[in-house]
Amino acid sequence: MNAILKGHVKSKSTNKVLLLFRNTWRRRRGDDCSIDSSTVLLVLKACMMRSCEEEIKHVHTLVLKLGFHCIIFVQTMLVNAYSGVGLVNDAHKVFDEMRERNVVCWTGLISAYVDNGRPSRALKLFRDMQMENVEPDSVTVTVALCACADLGALEMGEWIHSYVRHKRGFKMDLQLKNAVINMYAKCGDIGAARRMFDDMGGSRNVTTWTSMIVGHALHGQAEEALRLFEEMRSRKHGVMVPNDVTYIGVLMACSHAGLVEEGRRHLESMSKVYGLSPRMAHYGCMVDLLCRRGQLNDAYQFVVHMPIRANAVVWRTLLGACSLQGNIQLGAKVRRQLLELEPDHARDNVTMSNAYAAACMWDAKENVRAQMKHTRKVPGCSSIELESSVHEFVS
DNA sequence: CTAGGGTTAG
Numbered sequence: 537m538n539a540i541l542k543g544h545v546k547s548k549s550t551n552k553v554l555l556l557f558r559n560t561w562r563r564r565r566g567d568d569c570s571i572d573s574s575t576v577l578l579v580l581k582a583c584m585m586r587s588c589e590e591e592i593k594h595v596h597t598l599v600l601k602l603g604f605h606c607i608i609f610v611q612t613m614l615v616n617a618y619s620g621v622g623l624v625n626d627a628h629k630v631f632d633e634m635r636e637r638n639v640v641c642w643t644g645l646i647s648a649y650v651d652n653g654r655p656s657r658a659l660k661l662f663r664d665m666q667m668e669n670v671e672p673d674s675v676t677v678t679v680a681l682c683a684c685a686d687l688g689a690l691e692m693g694e695w696i697h698s699y700v701r702h703k704r705g706f707k708m709d710l711q712l713k714n715a716v717i718n719m720y721a722k723c724g725d726i727g728a729a730r731r732m733f734d735d736m737g738g739s740r741n742v743t744t745w746t747s748m749i750v751g752h753a754l755h756g757q758a759e760e761a762l763r764l765f766e767e768m769r770s771r772k773h774g775v776m777v778p779n780d781v782t783y784i785g786v787l788m789a790c791s792h793a794g795l796v797e798e799g800r801r802h803l804e805s806m807s808k809v810y811g812l813s814p815r816m817a818h819y820g821c822m823v824d825l826l827c828r829r830g831q832l833n834d835a836y837q838f839v840v841h842m843p844i845r846a847n848a849v850v851w852r853t854l855l856g857a858c859s860l861q862g863n864i865q866l867g868a869k870v871r872r873q874l875l876e877l878e879p880d881h882a883r884d885n886v887t888m889s890n891a892y893a894a895a896c897m898w899d900a901k902e903n904v905r906a907q908m909k910h911t912r913k914v915p916g917c918s919s920i921e922l923e924s925s926v927h928e929f930v931s
Numbered sequence: 932c933t934a935g936g937g938t939t940a941g
Contacts, residue, residue, distance in 0.1 A: 538933090574933050612934040643935045678936045711936055718938065746938050781938045788940070820940035853941060 537570050541578040545585075553582035554591065561598070573604045580613045584620035592617045593626075608634070612641040619648030637668070643676045646683070655683035659692060674700075674712045681715040690723035714743045721751025742768075742779055749785035758793035761785060780812045787821035791828060799825045814843075820850050827857035832866055848877045855884060859891035864900075867891050 537560060544552040557579045560571060576599055583591045596614060604610045611634050618627035627648045634641060642665040649658035662680045665672065672680070677700055684693035697716055700706050713736060720729035733740070733748045745768040752761035765786050768776040778786075783806050790799035803822055806812045819842050826835035835854055839846045851874045858867030871888045874881065889904040 572933095577933060607933090609934045616935070638934090640935050647935065673935095675936045682937080709936095714937075743938055750938060779938085784939045791940080815939085817940045822940090824940060849941060856941080 655686040685722035753788035761789035
C-alpha cells in the first residue's frame with residue numbers, strides 16, 4: 537500500500553492518498569493492519585499539501601493509538617506537517633515531547649518558525665540547538681541564513697558564513713551558496729553577495745542568477761540587474777532558462793528605472809518565449825511601474841484588462857499612487873473597487889481621505905471619515921515580534 | 932528504504 541501512496545503523493549493526487557488511507561483504516565481487523573509508520577509519513581505529507589489541519593490532528597491521535605509516537609521520523613514529520621498548516625505551537629509541542637532530537641528535527645522546528653514569519657525565534661532555536669551539542673549541517677545553515685535574510689541580520693549572517701567556511705569537512709553545496717547570496721543581498725551587503733556570485737563561476741543555477749538579479753533590483757541597481765538577466769540567457773553560460781521568480785526581479789528592476797516599455801516587453805516574453813504564466817506579483821510589479829511613472833490611467837486600464845482578477849494589494853498600489861499624485865477622480869473609482877473586495881479595510885479610507893485633504897476637498901474628506909465610523913476597523917498590521925533579538929552565535 | 936533546504940510586487 538505504501539508504494540501506491542507514494543505514487544499518489546508524487547503525482548500530487550493527495551485526495552487519493554486520503555481516500556485509500558481512510559478505507560484501509562476503516563477495514564482494518566484487530567492489530568492485523570497494513571498501516572505502518574511509513575504510511576503515516578505519506579498521509580501526513582498529503583495532509584500538508586492539502587493544508588488540512590483537522591486531518592493532521594486526526595492522524596496525530598491515530599499515531600498515539602498505534603504507538604508510533606516515539607518514532608523520530610514520525611515525530612519530525614508531525615513537526616513539519618503542523619508547521620506547514622501554520623500551527624507552529626502544535627509543531628513545537630510535538631518537538632518538546634521528543635526524547636531524542638537530532639539535526640533533522642531541530643532543522644524542522646527552525647524552518648517552522650522561518651516559514652511562519654518568526655525569524656528571530658528561529659535564530660534563537662538555532663543557537664539552542666548548538667547549546668545542546670547538535671551540530672548544524674548544510675540544511676540547518678541554509679534555513680538559518682533565510683532567517684537572517686528575513687530579519688536583515690547582517691552580523692549573524694556573516695557569522696554563519698564564516699562558520700561554514702572555516703569548519704573542517706563542511707560541504708557548501710549549491711543551495712547553501714544561494715542562501716548566502718540571498719542573505720547578503722537582503723541584509724544590504726550587495727558587494728558580498730556579488731563576490732559569492734562571481735566566485736561560483738559555472739556552477740550557478742537559475743536560483744543563483746535570480747537571487748543576484750533580485751538583489752541588484754532591490755538595491756536600485758536596475759541596469760546591472762537587467763545586464764545579468766541578458767547575460768544568463770546568453771550562450772556564455774549554457775542555456776539558462778529563467779523562471780517566474782527571475783521575472784519578478786526583472787520587473788522590479790524596470791520599475792526602479794522607470795522602463796515602462798521594457799517592462800511590458802519582458803512581461804510579454806515571459807509567456808511567449810518561456811511559457812511562464814504571469815502571477816499576481818508580476819502584474820503588481822507592472823502596475824507599480826506604471827504608477828511610478830505617473831501613468832495612472834494606463835495603470836488603471838492595465839488592471840482592468842489583466843487576465844486575472846486583481847487582488848486588493850494591486851488596487852491598493854494604484855490607490856496609493858492616486859493619493860500621492862492627487863488624482864482624486866481615479867482614486868475614488870479605485871476605492872470603489874477596493875470597497876467591494878475588502879469593505880472593512882480602514883487604511884484605504886484613510887488613504888482616500890488624505891487624498892481629499894490634499895486636494896482641499898474637505899466635504900469629501902468628511903464623508904469618508906463619517907463612513908469609516910460605521911465600519912469596523914481591521915488593522916493593516918497586527919503582529920510584532922516580542923522576542924529578544926539574537927546577539928551572538930555559538931561557534 | 933522511511934524526516935528537513937527556495938528566489939517572489941506593496
